Amino acid sequence: MIKPLYWRINFFMKRRKSKQIRKKLGENVKSVIVHSQNGILATDPEDLEVGHHLRINGSFGLNEIERINKLVDGNSNVLIIGGHIGSLVIPISKFVNNCTVIEASPKTYELLKTNILLNNCDNITPYNVAASDTKGKLKFQMNSVNSGGSKRVPINNEFMYRYDDPEVIEVEAESLDVLLEGKTYDLILLDIEGSEYFAMKGMPKLLSKCKTLIVEFLPHHLTNVAGVTVEQFFENIPPQMKHLTIPSRNETIPIDKAATALQDMFDKNQGDDGLIFLSGK
Numbered sequence: 001m002i003k004p005l006y007w008r009i010n011f012f013m014k015r016r017k018s019k020q021i022r023k024k025l026g027e028n029v030k031s032v033i034v035h036s037q038n039g040i041l042a043t044d045p046e047d048l049e050v051g052h053h054l055r056i057n058g059s060f061g062l063n064e065i066e067r068i069n070k071l072v073d074g075n076s077n078v079l080i081i082g083g084h085i086g087s088l089v090i091p092i093s094k095f096v097n098n099c100t101v102i103e104a105s106p107k108t109y110e111l112l113k114t115n116i117l118l119n120n121c122d123n124i125t126p127y128n129v130a131a132s133d134t135k136g137k138l139k140f141q142m143n144s145v146n147s148g149g150s151k152r153v154p155i156n157n158e159f160m161y162r163y164d165d166p167e168v169i170e171v172e173a174e175s176l177d178v179l180l181e182g183k184t185y186d187l188i189l190l191d192i193e194g195s196e197y198f199a200m201k202g203m204p205k206l207l208s209k210c211k212t213l214i215v216e217f218l219p220h221h222l223t224n225v226a227g228v229t230v231e232q233f234f235e236n237i238p239p240q241m242k243h244l245t246i247p248s249r250n251e252t253i254p255i256d257k258a259a260t261a262l263q264d265m266f267d268k269n270q271g272d273d274g275l276i277f278l279s280g281k
Contacts, residue, residue, distance in 0.1 A: 234259045241278060
């Protein structure tokens, strides 16, 4: 019981700090501009995760950006699903041909659009839609302490997802094979807080043509948000992928061993911010 109690206290303190920041700044301050290594970025002042890192440390996710940039070149077309405020897509856009970015949260999408303009990124095309397997409305909870943790309402809505009492709204959902019909991407990245399974189900055509697929993998998201098994998750990985790199384990394995490795990670409650599936030899 000690660990859950510690978590609850930590979550409570974050929520209180976020509310204190909002109270000090007032309701009229919608964003804080940061000159960071990621670019000039408008951040949500209540966000104590990505926004906090950018404001305090002046950077976020530089190691991930470096890994991605090694997988692309000036001719690459990139699709980022879960673009948040643009802290990844904006620096990546400097090294590729063009980027398409999907962001479901209307509030975060406004910051994303602002940041694209602030950084003069004319090769980024944003869409305010939730990537899913079907078209329709989706119940979506808008986290404030960690805006990047906003997500479709989980099947098991554990305290860790709702400790900041998020507003629940409806957003438009769409299959990306429909939304982006006729387009192809060399690299596709998915980081959408447990909705990766549904997004991949709705984009088999896009996946079949990509060279590199990067997907966040968190056991609690599979169980609580999507309600699927590792086997169901893995069924969406396109057949052209030959290898899997697991950055958190610093290892690359052949694809025929990937399902077993992911099940082992799941059983040990080990996640990775971006599994890298690679095509080719």
